Amino acid sequence: MPDKDWEHSPVGLALLDQAGCVTRLNSSGRAILGNHGGALQPLHALLSGESGLVEGQPASGTGWSTAWIKAAGNSVELAYRMQRVGEAYSVAFYDVTRRRQRERRAMAVARTAARVASERSLPATLSALAHEILQADGLAGVQVLTNEYSGDKLHMLGMAGFPASRSGAFFSLLMECRRRGADLGMLNAMESGKPVIFPHRYDAFMSNPAWEPLHEFHRYPTWDAFASIPIKVRQNTIGILNAFLAPGQALDEEAIEFLTSMAEQAGLAIDYASMLEEERSAAHREERQRLARDLHDSAVQQVFSMGMLTQTLKILTDGPERDQRIHAIAAELEDITGSVLKDLRGLVTQLRPTVIGSSGLRGALTRLTATTHRQTGVKFELNAEAVVDEIGGELAEDLYYVAAEAVHNAVKHSPADLIVITLDVSNGQIRLTVRDNGGKPEPPGAAREALEHEGHGLAFMRQRVERWNGAFDVDLNFGGAGTVVRAEVPHLVTYHSPGRQP
Secondary structure: OOHHHHHOOOOEEEEEOOOOOEEEEOHHHHHHOOOOHHHHHHHHHHHHHHOOOEOOEOOOOOOOEEEEEEEOOEEEEEEEEEEEEOOEEEEEEEEOHHHHHHHHHHHHHHHHHHHHHHOOOHHHHHHHHHHHHHHHHOOOEEEEEEOOOOOOOOEEEEEEOOOHHHHHHHHHHHHHHHHOOOOOHHHHHHHHOOOEEEOOOHHHHHHOHHHHHHHHHHOOOOOOOEEEEEEEEOOEEEEEEEEEOOOOOOOOHHHHHHHHHHHHHHHHHHHHHHHHHHHHHHHHHHHHHHHHHHHHHHHHHHHHHHHHHHHHHHHHOOOOOHHHHHHHHHHHHHHHHHHHHHHHHHHHHHHOOOOOHHHHHHHHHHHHHHHHHHHHOOEEEEEEOHHHHHOOHHHHHHHHHHHHHHHHHHHHHOOOOEEEEEEEEEOOEEEEEEEEOOOOOOOOOHHHHHHHHOOOHHHHHHHHHHOOOOEEEEEOOHHHOOOEEEEEEEOOOOOOOOOOOO
16 A cells, blocks of 8 residues: 555554554554654554454454554544555554444433343343343433322332342432432432533542542542433423443533433333223223123112012902912012122122232232332332231231231332332231331431321321221331331131221
8 A cells, every 4th residue: 555545544553563563654553542752552452452463473354353443642543454464564543432332322222122022020130131231321320209109209120230238218318418418419400300411529529528428439430421311201301311331431412412312211111101000990990890791781770679579578468369479579679689698799799999809818918019019119128928918808907007007108218129018817816017127217307297297197097907997007117227117916716997897
């Protein structure tokens, strides 16, 4: 190749001696590597390490390879190819950082979209989304938070790069930072519905005492800039995607577009999970409507017949043949009455909005824990003995709703990431315990006040337990490690409502 063409080639060109040292570099090569005197060093390190030109052992081949190098303080991904030229080696290379990044981003969006359509667990979907972002752009960390299922409280349902052990306490620690005067950029993004970007945030974050509760959470890996991208569903902001850039990374327009695309995928996943729950509720409503039609077509018609026969019976009491006819009609009326009562009892039992169903109390609690985990990411342990399945009727429903209310309060008002439900029967007593690891209320007293004012949750739980002559107790700071809800009721052979006839 003529010297002029070699010097102005659109790709970087370099010559190496037998020891792997760069002896010549064209203008494109100097531009790619930073256009300064130290440009030869990163190329030499790359080629000597990747091509095997170490201790005089040359490598050959015509295929292209890729590798990351540091050039002018930035990470650059090069595609390169080397071939032997006499006693030296010729190397062609070019910068593929942007192109490969676009490819990784497109693949990340596609894989995430496929997972949204197939994955039924929201935490699993959003955690996978966070890892896709991390791998596509080489970020330090990613967080996905949503308040879709708990009002003002943000649940971290997806995370990559940071330790997961304290994810359940994140919102509680964030609120403590706010009370100390920290500027919460992610909440600003929630309120405005627009991305919020903080360049060179790490040093300011770690040196500010207001952020001290989250220092250990965000200390490693080291990061630099920070961006919060709102997650929207039908124009409503229901969450935040936080991106923590590694030192030396730039947050340009393409990066923002990619994060916005992934935030849209997160919104689709959250919306999809909500629609699944709505479909289940709609199916239950449709079933109740069907039962109502059955009730009208069977029991109501028979009740009408009962009324007509009763009127006939009254008329016949004045006739000469009243004794024989009255006996026959009374017998027929008795048969119809029994049939109606049987139909009504069966249909009304099915028509009531029961949550127990054929799977029993253990099955209902299993569904409760699975659904809550899918929506919030909170982990559960359910300990229920087989004898629990003997509990039925209204008592089973009351115990279920006590557990459900305790779970709801823990998810909404505490930083808990683990809830343990225990239900057992011994010594003639049924004992229900719901315990979370949420630690101290935030702020002190807020948890009890919230519980007492949100639909009178504590009062309703107590009423359901005392209805069965049971005992109810709540410890909001059990051993400094969380809240414990306890309910204990007598274990009866039959479970009819108090004050009602069997």
